[in-house]
Amino acid sequence: MTEYNDPAVRYYQEVFDQCIHYLSIDGVIFGFHQNQLKVLLLRWKGTDAWSLPGGFIRKAESVDVAAQRIMQERTGLDALYLQQFHVFGEAVRYDQEATWRKINLPVDGAKWSERTISLGYYALVEHSKVIPTPDFLTEVCAWWSLDDVPALLFDHNHIIAVALLSLRKDFNDQPLNHLLPDTFTIPELQRLHETILGLSLDGRNFYKKVMASGQLERLSERRAGTPHKAPFLYRFKPSEPTNRLPTLEAKTA
C-alpha cells in the first residue's frame, strides 16, 4: 500500500479522524485590483488544475471559525469579512473519481468520503494586503480576474458563479470598503460598483449619489501617475461605522 505514504492521503486520513465528515468549506475570496474583480485560486502540485481554497471543520470548531481559519491561511489576513452564501448539497456534485485522478490522488483514498456537502463563504479583502499562500497540496496561490477564470476542479466554477450572484443580491448591505484600499478615486469606486453589478453606471449620477451619501471625504492629495488631470483621492469617513453606500440605481451610460 505505497499510496498511503502519500502525504496527501495522510492529510485526508487526519481530516477523517479530526474533522466533521461529509462537510467542507469552500471560499470565494474577492479582491479588487486594476479595476477588476478577482478571486484567489490554488494550483495543485504537479498539475495545471486549479481550485478554490477550502478545508474542513474540526469536530468541536464553530463553522464560522473554521472558515476564518481556512481563509486566513491562504491570505495572511486576520478577521476577514466573511459571508456564508450557499450550501452546495447535491448528492453528486461532480465526478469524484475523475477529479481525484486529475490531482494525482490515489482514487481509493477517496473512499473515506462518498460525498461532501460544501458550505460556501465569500470574503471581501483588500487586494494589496493579501499574501497569497498555497497549502501543502498546492504550489501556486494567485489572483485571477473573474473574466479569465479557467475550468476549475470540483464544481468550483459553479460556486464562484453563485457567490457573485449572492454578492450582487447583497450589494447594498455589504461594506464595500473591505475591497478598497484606504484611499481611492471616484472613478475607481465607480468601476468597483460596475464590476460587481455587471452594469455600466452613469458617471455624473454616480458621483452625485455617493457624495450625497455623506460617507466619503475628499483628501487634498490626487492620484499620482495619472496621465490626464489627476483625480482627487477619497476615503470613507472614519466616523461612519458601516461605510455602506446608498442604493444605486443602474443607468446604462
Add this chain to the structure above:
Amino acid sequence: MTEYNDPAVRYYQEVFDQCIHYLSIDGVIFGFHQNQLKVLLLRWKGTDAWSLPGGFIRKAESVDVAAQRIMQERTGLDALYLQQFHVFGEAVRYDQEATWRKINLPVDGAKWSERTISLGYYALVEHSKVIPTPDFLTEVCAWWSLDDVPALLFDHNHIIAVALLSLRKDFNDQPLNHLLPDTFTIPELQRLHETILGLSLDGRNFYKKVMASGQLERLSERRAGTPHKAPFLYRFKPSEPTNRLPTLEAKTA
C-alpha cells in the same frame, strides 16, 4: 439498558446509521392566516415543549431533497417553495443535556452526536392547504402566530428570528403568492407585506404601486362576509411566471 427500548432512541440509532452525522435541517414554515404571519411548531410527546420541524439528511440524499421530504411530512404539501437561509454552526448551540431532559430522552442517548450543525430552510406555504402533521416524537403540530411563539427547544427561537430577517432581506425576490390563497383582497395583500416587513404602509400608495406592477387582476367577485363595503377579490395574473411585486418603499401610515 432499558432506555434503548425507547423508540426515540431507536430512531436516533437509525439516524446515526443512515444519515449524515453532525448535520440536521430545521424548517421555518411560514403561513399567512387571519392577517398574521405564522409558523408551524411541534409539541413533543408528554411535554409542553415546542420546537420547529426538522430532520436529517440521508447519506446519498441531496440536501434540498431532504429539506423537501422533511417539510412535506409535516405539511402534506409537495414541491414546497423552500429557501436555504443560514447555517447554524456554532460549536455549542444550546445546552444539549438540559434539552434532552426536557423532552424525556435518555441523556446518554445523546452521545451519538456531540453537536449538530443545522441547515436552516424557510418555506412559504398557503396556510389553508397545509395539513399539520406531527412526527412520531411529537403529538401536536400547530400554527403559532409569530407574536405568540413560546420559548422553544434548542436554539429555535433564534432560528425563527434569523429566518424572518432573511425573508425581509429577500422580500423583493420572493414569490409571495406562495403565502396567499388563489384570490385575496388588496387590504389582505397589504397586511401580508406589512407583517413581513414589520412596517405600516400607506394604503393609497400601496394600492397604486401594486396595481402599477400590472401583475394583479381584479375579479368580478367581492369578499363575502365583510361587515362594511365588501372589497373586490384579486389574483395574480396566470401569465406572470414569478408573481413578484415591485420594490415597495415603507411609509408610516
